[in-house]
Amino acid sequence: MVMAPLVLVVIVSFVLVSIAVRYGDDTVSDTYYKDSRLYHxxxxxxxxxxALGLAGVLLFSPQDSTVSLDLRGNLTYPEKLLLTLSHPVEADLDEHVVLEQVSAGRYRGAVKAPMQHRWYLQVIPELNPEEFRRAQWRLKGEINFNLGNGVPLKPAEL
Structure with a gap:
């Protein structure tokens, strides 16, 4: 009788710790770095x-799970680009899609992520997702599949 509350507290503590470890917060993945107590x-x-005048339009096709990008700007178009789909809440759902050039300024790739709800988008000319900070340029956007399957991409506003 005296030990029951103590045993209950220990059991609840183990459950709460396991939940905290399994469902911990995801980290921010962008070009932020910590300098003392300030973020830049x-x-x-x-x-x-x-400066290159880059802009694009992404069009997702849920029927065949593909995405196409129409890119325009003053540059030599690379053979491949990397599209990152970042889920706003669950980093486990994030996906990297290699977009291959099908014609000048037009790219296509296959998407495995579910085309529903909201996603943050980023296109870079670097194919290794770990090296995104070294990319020469990037375009960003946000899509809500509840509102449509197309979205414009542009440089982030300052």
Whole structure:
């Protein structure tokens, strides 16, 4: 009788710790770095995209699970681009899609992520997702599949 509350507290503690470890917060993945107690945002990639006049339109096709990108700007179009779909809440759902050039400024790729709800989008010319900070430029956007399947991409606003 005396030990029952103590045993209950220990059991509840183990359950809460296991929930905290399994469903912990995801980390922010962008060009932020910590300097003392201040956070700074690096906008070099966005400025470069703006200088090149880059813009694009992504069109998702849920029927065949593909995405196409129409890119325009003053650049030599790379053979491949990397599209990152970032879920706003669950990092486990994030996906990297390689977009291959089908014609000048037009790219296509296959998407495995569910085309529903809201996603953050980023296109870079670097194919290794771990090296996104080294990319020369980037375009960003946000899509809500409840509202449509197309979205414009542009450099992030400062």
């Amino acid at each position: 945002y690096s906008a070099e990639q966005d400025e470069q995209a703006r």
